[in-house]
Amino acid sequence: MKLTPVGIDIAKSVFQVHYVDEETGEIVNRPIKRAKFLEYFANRTPCLIGMEACGGSQHWARQLTKLGHEVKLMPAEFVKAFNIRNKSDAADARAIWLAVQQ
Template sequence: MEVTTVGLDLGKDVFQVHGIASDGTVVFNRSIRRRQLLKFFAALPSCLIGIEACGSAHHWARELIAIGHDVRLMPAVYVKPYVKRGKTDAVDAEAICEAVTRPTMRFVAVKSKEQQALLTMHRVRQLIVRQKTQMLNVIRGLLREFGHVIGNGPWRRCASSKLSRLTIAQTYRMWRRACSRRFATRLLLSMTG
């Protein structure tokens, strides 16, 4: 029997594939190791492959499209209603296979490497901004313990006479430099001692 639809459940090292023929009979439901996945799909005739849109899904979608398959990504919340029993990789692959054939299913567009690189830059920037805000709030809270009240925002000036010329951003930069010096000193001591 020729496989027409495959549900692919992604994992870190082991993937589960569930393939059906045009009449709905199950052709295979097996696990495949990462290094064997592309060889396995290269041996199959061109077919519809469904994948949950999760980590590494766009990479595998691009790889399978390059081989000649029709790949569709679906949000996991839309696949979940098709899970019939307990949560296992085999059951998830079967649910993905069934969900991809539904006419009302909503799909996620496969992102190119350039699109993913741009999104990665935005996420890293977002993380840095969030961590900087956390650090500024910690510094602000620690300075309050010593009676130095600083208003909200990175450019607010300290209310204390001793710190009146410093902004919270300047305090953050000073603290960061002091921490990096301490880290460098510890690193040197650990390497020599």
């Protein structure tokens, strides 16, 4: 089974999620509030989630793994190579999405 890759940029109150919808081909790059984050992924089929490694990502990786997702934590230096635009949450989420597929 091929897992859908998802890139997540973690911030204090809003997380940016980037992926391509398998059914429609639509590029989804949406902010999700911290309070709704786990609820959003509890309602999804298992997917491959990429995040930059940091103290907070360890916690979220454990929670997402409990929900059945596969999580890959990557160092920021690796993800930085994939960022082609100015630094923003949306651009970072896209760079993480690209990096997790490599």
